[in-house]
Structure formats: C-alpha cells, structure tokens
Amino acid sequence: MVEDKTLKTDMLVIGCGIAGASAALEAAKSGLKVIVITKAAKLEESNTFYAQGGIVSLGEDDYPELLKDDIIKTGDGINNPQAVEVLASEGKEMVEKILMKELNIPFARSSPDSLDYAQEAGHSRRRIIHVKDTTGQTIEERFIATLKKYPNVTLVSNHTAVDLLTVPHHSKNPIAYYRPPQCIGAYVLDNQTRKVKTIFAPYTILATGGCGAVFLYTSNPQDSIGAGYAMAHRAGARIVNMEYIQFHPTSLYHRDADSFLISETVRGEGARLKTKEGKTFMERYSDKGDLAPRDEVTRAIYEEMVNTNSNYVLLDIASYAKFEIPKRFPNIYRTCLKYGIDITKEPIPVVPAAHYCCGGVLADEWGRTTLKGLYVIGEVSCTGLHGANRLASTSLLEGLVWGTRASKHIVSHYDPATPYKASEIHKWYYPEKEEEIDPALINQDWLTIRSTLWNYAGIIRTKKRLERARADLDYLRHRIEKFYKEAEMDPKIVGLKHGIQVALMITHAAISNPVSRGAHFVKE
Numbered sequence: 464m465v466e467d468k469t470l471k472t473d474m475l476v477i478g479c480g481i482a483g484a485s486a487a488l489e490a491a492k493s494g495l496k497v498i499v500i501t502k503a504a505k506l507e508e509s510n511t512f513y514a515q516g517g518i519v520s521l522g523e524d525d526y527p528e529l530l531k532d533d534i535i536k537t538g539d540g541i542n543n544p545q546a547v548e549v550l551a552s553e554g555k556e557m558v559e560k561i562l563m564k565e566l567n568i569p570f571a572r573s574s575p576d577s578l579d580y581a582q583e584a585g586h587s588r589r590r591i592i593h594v595k596d597t598t599g600q601t602i603e604e605r606f607i608a609t610l611k612k613y614p615n616v617t618l619v620s621n622h623t624a625v626d627l628l629t630v631p632h633h634s635k636n637p638i639a640y641y642r643p644p645q646c647i648g649a650y651v652l653d654n655q656t657r658k659v660k661t662i663f664a665p666y667t668i669l670a671t672g673g674c675g676a677v678f679l680y681t682s683n684p685q686d687s688i689g690a691g692y693a694m695a696h697r698a699g700a701r702i703v704n705m706e707y708i709q710f711h712p713t714s715l716y717h718r719d720a721d722s723f724l725i726s727e728t729v730r731g732e733g734a735r736l737k738t739k740e741g742k743t744f745m746e747r748y749s750d751k752g753d754l755a756p757r758d759e760v761t762r763a764i765y766e767e768m769v770n771t772n773s774n775y776v777l778l779d780i781a782s783y784a785k786f787e788i789p790k791r792f793p794n795i796y797r798t799c800l801k802y803g804i805d806i807t808k809e810p811i812p813v814v815p816a817a818h819y820c821c822g823g824v825l826a827d828e829w830g831r832t833t834l835k836g837l838y839v840i841g842e843v844s845c846t847g848l849h850g851a852n853r854l855a856s857t858s859l860l861e862g863l864v865w866g867t868r869a870s871k872h873i874v875s876h877y878d879p880a881t882p883y884k885a886s887e888i889h890k891w892y893y894p895e896k897e898e899e900i901d902p903a904l905i906n907q908d909w910l911t912i913r914s915t916l917w918n919y920a921g922i923i924r925t926k927k928r929l930e931r932a933r934a935d936l937d938y939l940r941h942r943i944e945k946f947y948k949e950a951e952m953d954p955k956i957v958g959l960k961h962g963i964q965v966a967l968m969i970t971h972a973a974i975s976n977p978v979s980r981g982a983h984f985v986k987e
C-alpha cells in the first residue's frame with residue numbers, strides 16, 4: 464500500500480490487465496523498480512479477466528503468413544504492416560515462453576501431445592488456444608500471483624490515475640517551456656482517502672484498456688470507460704482511429720444479465736444465428752455465413768432486429784453441437800442456466816454490444832507514443848494491428864507482445880535523468896470549498912453519454928446522428944467540467960470527466976471519416 468503523497472519509481476505502469484502485467488513482469492525480471500496501479504479494488508479486475516474465447520497462436524498446418532492475411536482481411540486492409548508482422552512473427556514464441564513456461568497456463572489439450580486449437584470467425588485455421596471459456600481469468604490470476612513474488616514490484620489497487628504528469632504543463636518553472644514535452648509520471652487518486660498522490664517516473668506505461676462502457680450496451684465491465692485515451696489526449700499524445708469501435712455480435716439478452724458475452728467460439732463450434740421465428744439468416748448476408756467477420760455479423764443482426772421489430776435474435780448451439788456443451792463451454796452454460804436458459808436444450812437470446820476499440824493512443828512497434836517518456840500498450844493503444852476491425856482473439860496476444868516489448872525497450876534504453884526537480888512540479892490543487900457529489904447527477908450524465916453514443920454513434924451511423932451527438936455531448940462536457948472543478952475528488956467524478964472526453968473523441972473521429980470501412984459504418 465502506498466502511504467506517502469509523493470513517490471518515485473523507475474517505471475510506473477497504469478493498469479494491470481494482460482498488457483500492464485506483461486510489461487511489469489518483463490521489467491521486474493531486469494531488476495527495475497516498478498509500481499503498478501489499478502483503479503479496481505481487486506488487482507485481477509480488468510477486461511482481461513473476462514476474456515473467454517482464447518488467445519491466438521499458430522495451429523497445425525498454419526503459418527505466420529496465413530495469420531497476417533487473416534488479420535489484414537478482417538482489418539479491411541488499413542492495418543499497419545509493421546505491427547501485423549511483429550504479432551505474427553513473435554506471438555507464438557511469447558505465448559510459449561511466457562504463458563506456457565513461465566506462468567504455466569493449463570491450456571486445453573485435444574490429446575497429450577497436442578493443444579486444442581479452436582476456430583473463430585475470420586480465421587482460416589483452427590489456431591485459438593484456450594482454457595475452456597475462462598482463458599482470461601486464468602491468465603490474469605497467474606500473472607498477478609507471479610508479480611507478487613518480485614520484491615521490486617509494488618502492486619497497488621484502489622488507485623485511479625487522474626492525469627498524466629507532463630512538463631512543461633505541470634511545471635512551475637517558466638524555463639521548462641523551452642524544453643520538449645515529456646511525461647514524468649501521473650497524479651493518482653487514492654480511492655479510499657480521496658487524496659491525490661504524485662508518482663514520478665522517467666517511464667510511464669499506459670495500459671488502461673478499452674472504452675466499451677461509454678456505450679449503453681457493452682460486453683465490457685462498467686469500469687471500462689477509456690480513461691487512458693482521455694489522459695493521453697490531454698497530455699498531448701496523438702490519438703488515431705477512434706471511429707473504429709467494434710461491436711460484438713452476441714451478448715446475452717436478459718433483463719438481469721449485465722454485459723455477459725457469448726464467445727464467438729460458440730459459432731466457431733457450429734452454432735447458428737436465427738430469427739425469433741427460428742430461421743437462419745447469415746447466409747443472406749455473407750458467403751461465410753455464421754463465420755463472417757464480426758462487423759458483418761453485427762450489422763446483419765441489427766438489420767434483422769429492425770426488420771422483425773425485435774430486441775434480440777437467437778443463437779442456437781443445442782441443435783448443432785457434436786460435443787458435450789457444458790464441458791466445452793462451462794462458464795457460458797452455467798451463467799445462462801443462472802438466468803433460466805438451458806443452452807443444451809434451447810437457443811440463447813443475444814444482442815450486439817460495444818466490445819473493442821481498434822483505435823487509441825498511437826504507438827510504434829515498441830509501444831512508444833508521440834510523447835517522450837510515455838509508452839502505451841494493450842487495448843488503449845493503436846499500433847495499427849487491427850486496422851478498421853479486429854480479428855477475434857488477437858487482443859490478448861497484442862497486450863502480451865507489446866507489454867513485453869515496451870519493457871524490453873525501456874530496459875535497454877534506460878535513462879533515469881529527467882529534466883525536472885520534484886519541487887518544480889505543481890502539487891494537486893483542491894478547491895477551497897469542495898462540493899459533495901450527488902450520485903443522481905453522475906448517473907444521469909452517464910446515461911446521457913451512453914445512450915447518445917449508442918443511438919447516434921453506434922452500429923449504424925449517419926451524418927445527422929453524429930452531428931446531433933456532437934452537439935449534445937459538447938453541451939454536457941461544459942457542465943461536467945464545471946462540476947469537476949467544484950466537486951470533492953472522487954473516482955466517480957474522475958471517471959465522468961474521462962468518459963465525456965472519450966465520447967467526444969469517438970464522435971469527432973466518426974464525423975471526420977465519411978468512408979464506411981470495417982467497424983465504422985456510415986449510412987448515406
């Protein structure tokens with residue numbers, strides 16, 4: 464637990480999903496002093512924890528070239544070739560070295576000598592390795608347990624990054640303005656004491672994950688509000704491709720189910736999408752039928768829902784499975800059963816939901832951003848790997864590969880010198896009279912942000928809808944900024960400030976790009 468108000472470390476990692484944990488582990492092995500913070504009360508809580516389907520490797524009769532082709536086809540050709548090359552050529556080796564050998568992840572096997580390779584949409588080979596349908600949970604738990612063994616790693620939960628610390632912006636020294644901008648750590652709110660700490664680090668790694676929860680319907684946990692995009696934007700780092708929000712076609716439709724995803728491997732294992740009347744429809748939308756890429760399946764479902772005036776469609780595994788469903792999908796089986804749906808006997812009602820942000824803070828092949836001292840990895844980054852649309856199960860691998868590479872780069876170029884003195888940096892400013900937070904205002908502002916994005920900047924966008932979203936969100940931003948300046952420090956108000964900025968980034972990006980491609984679809 465962090466006690467001082469000002470701390471110094473060699474490396475600050477913000478977020479401890481697969482990306483942050485991979486970076487911390489690599490740096491820990493080299494002996495650097497690392498602080499890892501997470502806003503969550505439990506270290507494991509992250510999108511990573513909920514990943515079900517698995518992680519991409521290379522299957523039998525499979526080659527990096529085939530994987531590259533699949534990534535680029537799904538990404539609609541606007542992927543960064545250098546990033547695709549890095550993932551396809553280094554991914555499998557890192558999975559074997561870090562996940563299998565060091566963390567000992569018990570990936571499922573089809574025989575004692577072979578891993579069980581699953582199929583997912585957009586992949587030309589069976590190449591997804593998995594721990595049944597709790598892959599993310601197992602990986603995350605083992606990472607955290609391993610990191611705890613390193614005395615040079617401090618894991619801090621319940622601490623929310625509020626702003627990246629940058630010079631000259633946060634400097635009291637007017638001479639600092641003649642130096643190039645640099646990130647030197649972060650202001651971090653202790654969620655319990657409500658006090659803001661200053662953590663100095665010559666290297667800061669942003670690993671805060673995605674922003675699905677700025678939309679009304681999402682597969683992400685409700686805390687996934689894109690804080691990293693907002694902080695990096697304010698700090699002056701370049702952000703790209705925020706219009707490419709991938710919607711997952713199948714999340715469970717049930718009054719009481721809060722964002723529960725039905726993995727695409729279910730369709731990979733033979734399940735078919737059907738209308739409420741029980742008619743299959745994907746063959747009318749794509750040659751690949753039920754295994755078409757995510758964006759095509761999502762729009763097809765949306766169209767079917769509109770055409771049949773229905774709130775959901777059905778996903779039928781019961782009629783097609785040639786295996787024991789509860790054994791292959793224990794988590795999905797158990798969770799659906801909890802809501803009264805026996806997936807071995809009946810189809811699952813599903814709706815699309817915001818799932819993954821293909822854009823983000825621009826990062827090169829080592830995770831470097833356009834701001835000195837700041838690296839960015841995992842979903843919050845945009846390496847260009849995904850182009851306009853992400854190929855299923857590549858994001859865990861991207862987090863692992865870029866997390867490890869960012870730390871390798873930092874370790875091999877490590878330079879503790881930073882052009883500032885701690886005394887030159889502004890302490891956090893608290894207003895003289897802090898206003899108490901009214902939860903009704905926070906809840907309503909979130910509802911406005913989420914429903915505006917869902918209805919006007921969601922699966923099918925139009926110029927008019929986007930303009931309307933921009934106007935409504937802009938007005939709300941002024942209100943929230945004022946509220947933020949006067950209110951007591953609280954993770955909820957910090958989240959709201961991040962959230963409205965992310966909503967506007969998505970909307971602006973969507974307005975600026977009239978070309979429908981991949982996950983960004985604008986109707987004439």
Ligand SMILES: Cc1cc2nc3c(=O)[nH]c(=O)nc-3n(C[C@H](O)[C@H](O)[C@H](O)COP(=O)(O)OP(=O)(O)OC[C@H]3O[C@@H](n4cnc5c(N)ncnc54)[C@H](O)[C@@H]3O)c2cc1C
Nearest residue numbers: 478479480481482502510511516517624672841842856859
């Ligand atoms: C339901 C679901 C299923 C998925 N299935 C798969 C799959 O099968 N295969 C696959 O490859 N991908 C899958 N994905 C996508 C994948 O899980 C994510 O893209 C990936 O886990 C992101 O990892 P990350 O480390 O970048 O971020 P995360 O795992 O989301 O971690 C973010 C971390 O940042 C912390 N954080 C955020 N903001 C702050 C702040 N302001 N201050 C401090 N800490 C902060 C969080 O608490 C957390 O520790 C799935 C996603 C979901 C939601």
